[in-house]
Amino acid sequence: MHEDFDSCFRAMQSKDARFDGWFVTAVITTGIYCRPSCPARSPLARNVAFYPTAAAAQQAGFRACKRCRPDASPGSPEWDSRQDLVARAMRLIADGVVDREGVAGLASRLNYSARQLERHLVAEVGAGPLALARASRAQTARLLIETTAMTYSDVAFAAGFSSIRQFNDTVRSVFACTPTELRVRATGRGTQLSAFDSGTPGSLTFRLSFRSPFAPESLFGHLAATGVPGCEEVRAGAYRRTLRLPNANGIVSLRPLGDHVSCRLVLQDLRDLPTAIARCRRLLDLDADPEAFTAGLSNDPALSGVVANSPGRRIPRTVDGAEMAVRVVLGQQVSTKAARTHASRLVAQHGTPIDDPDGGLSRVFPSPQELQSLDPEVLAMPRARRAALVALVGALADGTVELDVGADCRRARHHLAELSGIGPWSVELIAMRALGDPDAFPATDMGVVKGAAALGLPVSPAALVAHSRRWQPWRSYAVQYLWATQDHPINRWPQEEVACN
Structure with a gap:
């Protein structure tokens, strides 16, 4: 643009x-x-x-x-919805890959040379990966300077700078003032600085911005109703969950508050802060462009009414693509309650313990590597689904299926479909919630079928898919409106605190 x-x-x-x-x-x-x-x-x-x-x-x-x-300001919706090289690179940079693995690591993940990647990024966004990562570090540093009482050395460490000198030089260059002047100006505006004790895991609170309109009820209701006991819960009006992060683990509490989402993070390693914020934004689909998908869906008279009644619904995504894929397979052909039960057993047996003094969270959802020790015979589910879960875990663990923020969506869809027991419903849900595909459409999903019937739309898979083509490229958002027609816990927020316990 x-x-x-x-x-x-x-x-x-x-x-x-x-x-x-x-x-x-x-x-x-x-x-x-x-x-x-x-x-x-x-x-x-x-x-x-x-x-x-x-x-x-x-x-x-x-x-x-x-x-x-x-x-x-909110991130560009282009990087959130597009699936090309530049968009995948931008998502990985926001996730902190350059800081952790360097430009060579970023290029390797994308199967490009560092020189090719640099050329593509400069041509489209005007800056290479190092400059983009530097801008991200500067943004994180400003956020910490203006909202917390952290020492400047702690700020530099948490924002990803390699030295205090680099931190000071970047802040002066980007903001034309020193870190001290930034903090003084923030307190002069009445900003209250969050306390921080560098001797304990970091506990920090931020405001996550979004583009209006924003309808949080079905988004937070879905996360709460499908929450896995042990690693997710609702407490004190907030959705809370554990996080597996590159350097350590953490806990996040998210609460919608009108013009922003309150985000409270407790991190075992402050270097994970930028990554944790990026993943929380992705979980809540906060960088979406509601004007675009609202206009696109409103062109269909069948949807225009429900869209107008609640504009700005978001897709409940995930903080971990592999976790979401495992949960989708566990939820095949069972109720929401049964899927939660299956997932909670996996978490209890294979998840990493975590301390939560502020609530009832106890485990981090297990990684594919941790799930490789899973004995499928102990799972109370049909043999075919057990086989599908084992196949998926193996493909995720060995890299055959990649579902991180930089994954190639077409390639991931292809490899998922090749796995035994992974049908179109599972592929579409994983594409929508794990890969962030704005145009995924699980036509056989029971909630989608019931929503279509409620709106007078065809309900047979072939006819519904044919009708859905007029919603492209926003069919994932159409799914949110179809789901919202039903009286189901996923559409209710706030929920009772026992919802995820």
């Missing part, structure tokens, strides 16, 4: 917050870049340049606006 100067300029002049995250506005005369909705007076057209990312603006020598804080 940044290449369409007239459209970007009109969005900037109208202060349209819907375009925050799509591009940034750089003012040549001041050397500052802003989000499109920045309340400052609009500059003249001859003094403006548009960039696709904050990293590209920083690379060009611009510094972030202190008023609108463009780095805090």
Whole structure:
């Protein structure tokens, strides 16, 4: 979009917050870049340049606006929904792969050379992987400086900087002020700094932004109703779950609060902070563009009414693609309650213990490697489903099936479909919730069929798939509206605290 100067300029002049995250506005005369909705007076057209990312603006020598804080806007929905090389790379960079594995590691995951990857990223987003990772570190650092009382050395460590000097230089370059000046300005605005004890696991609270409209009821209701006892629960009006992260484990509490989602993280290793935030945003589908899918679905008279009644429904995704795939197989042809029971037994037997002084969480969902020791004979389910689970776990463990944020969706779908016992329903659900495919459509899902019947749509799989083509490329969002027609616990929030216990 940044290449369409007239459209970007009109969005900037109208202060349209819907375009925050799509591009940034750089003012040549001041050397500052802003989000499109920045309340400052609009500059003249001859003094403006548009960039696709904050990293590209920083690379060009611009510094972030202190008023609108463009780095805090929602992420571009392009990287959340597209499945091409650049989008996959952007998701992996946000997940912290460059900080952990370097550019070579990122390129290897994508099966490209580092030089090819650099060329593609620079051509489309105006910056290479190192610059994009640097911008992400700067954003995390600002967030910690302005919202916590952490020491600056702890901030540098948690944000992924290799040294205090690198941290200080980056903050000065990106924000045109020192870390101390950033914190003083934040406290001057009335921001309360969260306490932090560097001698205990990090406990930090953040605000997760999103594009309006946002309908949290079915999103949080689904996560709560399908929550696995031991690693998920509802407590004090928040959905809580354990997290398996690159360096250690953690616990997150998420609560929708009108214009943002409150996110409280307790981490065993602060280096996991950027990754944890990125995965929570993905879990809640917070970088989606509701204007786009609402407009697309509203073109069908059969859906227009339910979309208008509750615009902005999101897809309940996952923090771990492999976990979601295992849970989908456990849920084949059984009720939500039975699927939770099967999953809770796996968690109790194979999950990593975790301490939760604030609630009842006790385990981290087991990885595919940990599940390889699973004895299928102890599973109280049909033999065919046991075989399907064993095949899936083996394929996930040896890398045949990849479901991380940088996975190739087409390749993953192909390899999933090749596994015995993994049919179209499972492939579509995994694509929707684990891979983030906005156009997945499980036509035989009971909730989808009942929702279609309630709206007067055809219910046979072939006819329903044919009708659903008018919803492309947003069929995953159509599923949320079909599910929402039913009186089911997945559509209720808040739920009772016992819901996941």
